[in-house]
Amino acid sequence: MKIRFQFERGEELKYIGHLDVMRLFERAFKRAEIPVTHSRGFNPRPHIVFAQPMPLGLSSTGEFADAELDEDYEPGVFIERLNSALPAGIKVTDAKAVKSGKNIMAIVEAARYRIDFRTMRGLNINDIFSEVLNRKNIIVLKKTKSGEKEFDIRPLIFELTGETDKETGYFNVLLGAGQEDNVRPELFIAGVSACINTDIEIMRMHRIMLYGRAENKWLPLTDKRFL
Amino acid sequence: MKDMRVQLDDRILLNVEKPARYTGGEWNMVVKNPENVDVRFAFCFPDVYEVGMSHLGMKILYHVLNKRSDTYCERVFAPWVDMEKIMREKGIPLFALETKTPVNEFDIVGFTLQYEMSYTNVLNMLDLAGIPILSEQRDKSHPFVIAGGPCACNPEPLADFIDLFVIGEGEEVILEIIDVYKEWKKSGSCRTEFLRMASGIPGVYVPSFYKVSYREDGTISEIKPVYPGIPERVTKRIIKDMDKVDFPDDIVVPFIGTVHDRIMLEMFRGCIRGCRFCQAGFIYRPVREKSPEVLLKQAKSAIEKTGYEEISLVSLSTSDYSCLMDFTGELLKLTEERKINLALPSLRIDNFSIELMERAQKVRKSGLTFAPEAGTQRLRDVINKGITEEDIVNSVRIAFEGGWNSVKLYFMVGLPTETEEDIEGIAKLAGKVVDVYYGIPREKRAKGLNVTVSTACFVPKPFTPFQWFGQDTIEQFHNKQMLLKEKFAKASKAITYNWHDARVSFLEAVFARGDRRTGRVLLRAWQNGCRFDAWNEFFKFETWMRAFDEEGTDPAFYANRTRDFSEVLPWSHIDMGVSQRFLIRECERAYRGIVTPNCRMQCTGCGISAFGTGICKTVSAKGEEI
Numbered sequence: 001m002k003i004r005f006q007f008e009r010g011e012e013l014k015y016i017g018h019l020d021v022m023r024l025f026e027r028a029f030k031r032a033e034i035p036v037t038h039s040r041g042f043n044p045r046p047h048i049v050f051a052q053p054m055p056l057g058l059s060s061t062g063e064f065a066d067a068e069l070d071e072d073y074e075p076g077v078f079i080e081r082l083n084s085a086l087p088a089g090i091k092v093t094d095a096k097a098v099k100s101g102k103n104i105m106a107i108v109e110a111a112r113y114r115i116d117f118r119t120m121r122g123l124n125i126n127d128i129f130s131e132v133l134n135r136k137n138i139i140v141l142k143k144t145k146s147g148e149k150e151f152d153i154r155p156l157i158f159e160l161t162g163e164t165d166k167e168t169g170y171f172n173v174l175l176g177a178g179q180e181d182n183v184r185p186e187l188f189i190a191g192v193s194a195c196i197n198t199d200i201e202i203m204r205m206h207r208i209m210l211y212g213r214a215e216n217k218w219l220p221l222t223d224k225r226f227l
Numbered sequence: 228m229k230d231m232r233v234q235l236d237d238r239i240l241l242n243v244e245k246p247a248r249y250t251g252g253e254w255n256m257v258v259k260n261p262e263n264v265d266v267r268f269a270f271c272f273p274d275v276y277e278v279g280m281s282h283l284g285m286k287i288l289y290h291v292l293n294k295r296s297d298t299y300c301e302r303v304f305a306p307w308v309d310m311e312k313i314m315r316e317k318g319i320p321l322f323a324l325e326t327k328t329p330v331n332e333f334d335i336v337g338f339t340l341q342y343e344m345s346y347t348n349v350l351n352m353l354d355l356a357g358i359p360i361l362s363e364q365r366d367k368s369h370p371f372v373i374a375g376g377p378c379a380c381n382p383e384p385l386a387d388f389i390d391l392f393v394i395g396e397g398e399e400v401i402l403e404i405i406d407v408y409k410e411w412k413k414s415g416s417c418r419t420e421f422l423r424m425a426s427g428i429p430g431v432y433v434p435s436f437y438k439v440s441y442r443e444d445g446t447i448s449e450i451k452p453v454y455p456g457i458p459e460r461v462t463k464r465i466i467k468d469m470d471k472v473d474f475p476d477d478i479v480v481p482f483i484g485t486v487h488d489r490i491m492l493e494m495f496r497g498c499i500r501g502c503r504f505c506q507a508g509f510i511y512r513p514v515r516e517k518s519p520e521v522l523l524k525q526a527k528s529a530i531e532k533t534g535y536e537e538i539s540l541v542s543l544s545t546s547d548y549s550c551l552m553d554f555t556g557e558l559l560k561l562t563e564e565r566k567i568n569l570a571l572p573s574l575r576i577d578n579f580s581i582e583l584m585e586r587a588q589k590v591r592k593s594g595l596t597f598a599p600e601a602g603t604q605r606l607r608d609v610i611n612k613g614i615t616e617e618d619i620v621n622s623v624r625i626a627f628e629g630g631w632n633s634v635k636l637y638f639m640v641g642l643p644t645e646t647e648e649d650i651e652g653i654a655k656l657a658g659k660v661v662d663v664y665y666g667i668p669r670e671k672r673a674k675g676l677n678v679t680v681s682t683a684c685f686v687p688k689p690f691t692p693f694q695w696f697g698q699d700t701i702e703q704f705h706n707k708q709m710l711l712k713e714k715f716a717k718a719s720k721a722i723t724y725n726w727h728d729a730r731v732s733f734l735e736a737v738f739a740r741g742d743r744r745t746g747r748v749l750l751r752a753w754q755n756g757c758r759f760d761a762w763n764e765f766f767k768f769e770t771w772m773r774a775f776d777e778e779g780t781d782p783a784f785y786a787n788r789t790r791d792f793s794e795v796l797p798w799s800h801i802d803m804g805v806s807q808r809f810l811i812r813e814c815e816r817a818y819r820g821i822v823t824p825n826c827r828m829q830c831t832g833c834g835i836s837a838f839g840t841g842i843c844k845t846v847s848a849k850g851e852e853i
Binding site: 012013015016017020023024026027028029030031033038044056057085087088089202203204 | 237240241246247250252253254480482483484530531532533534535536565566
């Protein structure tokens, strides 16, 4: 069976990269003795696909992955067994059987973040909103394999709210995600920084949820239309 | 009680490479309430997390210490240079991963000494912990600093910094030290009293209880205890029954990749071979095997408790395990069923091992490693490396026919009695390996031959038959390396030649056989900025040479001088079980090019049978005359 599970990653586990998270789950499945289907061939790999890579430095409540299992599992039993084999700081919060054949990575088109920040001078949140949202383009430099590339993030800022209090504040922002147009929160902050001509220091980055698109709406990955 | 724990926030952790080196919390990490234990032990590995977490000895001692409810053992690694900089700027002391408690709050701080080039890191870690670097400057408010591991068989370069050394295998003696510590703590006696009590434990060496006197020529005249009741010689400890000793199955599983990121299943200690250059082959004697039943049980349990995808057999020579074929057959059943990879290091290549590797490792046929060590049969006989050119040629033929196309050949330069012919022999042997490949029909071999030849520089080590031998100078090493480089430049393009930095090997030779006076150089070099010397990018040879100069110490006295058999060696008060008489005999046989049989063929009377265990119980000890 194919099972889709949601998991969260707390503060204590945000200092590892995506490959480390993948390896962590592969080992947890082995400890939990949940038989994951392996690929055939020379070097068999377990069939676990993560919806969106999770970069180092990020905590999250809205991560998802699909696992292909050799046996059928009740989602409740699956959650309990896997959680008993996961270290503190990472926890499966939900699981559902998946009928859809669509690759989970192809579903993700956006991600919601909460970004806590600090600046050198007090800022008015509405000034920031108007500076950012009234622009047609926000060009930032994105690191690619072949060096740095100019990248317009404005079309990929879908929603922006937040608050400020003197030198600190937070954004709640829906940004483009997925395999094509992924905007990392650091890039968004670099873009905002450029718009308002003020350095912004990131205090904390948290991913709230991943989203896909159906019926012309942003829907969280938990939506049954994606299953 | 005040909470002294170190707080690390994003502004620190997101500004260093691999922050998970410092955060702990891994699967199987031991969690205890420090207030509920009597003894807090900080196990320090003097290198970065990924190296230290690959060390089996640490996993074993972490396990045996934490099995005690009265003790909490935590792990400490050397912070990488980026983290050290931040720690020093912000005044963050060295801390343990489990509870983030500063190391100077612990009762006992224990270092493992795996290689000489980690010594400056020991000093640096003590300094980062805020513990006085010199033992004599510590008082009752400081932890005891102890050390063990293979380099402790010549503890003298670190004698000024370490309160007590553990000689030999640690599983039992470490528990005895904890017992004595508790007794001492209750008594409320002075710091020296604990050391006096501990010196009564077999295998414990307290350097401050010994006085070293020197002759005018700089050699040692004698090493004597300064108090009555302190043993004249400290004899190493060993585990008598490997089946009964505790072995960790619940090992900590790191989040980030480490050098050896797998289950390590220790099959046996010691080695039957007696290669004369190899310190491990002498100091870990006698050979003591675990039974296949115990190994299989430990393997199964470790697989279940860690979720690791790979298990590796660990010993000095996998092929010498007495029931290897049956055991690996059973083990493969276990690993195949669970889709786990079996790694088989240090296998001698023959038909059996090729078949085994093909079955065990369903991965690309990447490199196979061969270690002829010397280029000619004459020199291989001198070092007692019991393999012939025919063995090597046959092995590589089997490997090439089995589909391998990449082999590594390991040699040493600067071995005793070496001549230019022996150096040329290295190039000739590599050439023969290439010929073997092209001698196999095209359709029967994998495309694209790749032969990597690496030469290390021979470092004479204590407790080997070559412990008296003067190492080649850096210049001599260099000339030999350049001679080979030239030879290989004209040889097949399939051959790549690598060589070790002779300057590092020179320093290793100084500290492997150094006396107490070399400790001052160590301190000076560290003060002048040396650390992570085992890492090319941080090795500062000129700074080291300046330290020798400033301390008025001649490194050549330690590295390049050939000693007389009669000289009092700096480690002569340490007894690793192999007798001086045996080592002299082996040294003389080496110079005559006479091979000595391995322990399984015949006992050669090395002295280790006094321990009355392992292979000495099955092979009768009567080989004194050979």
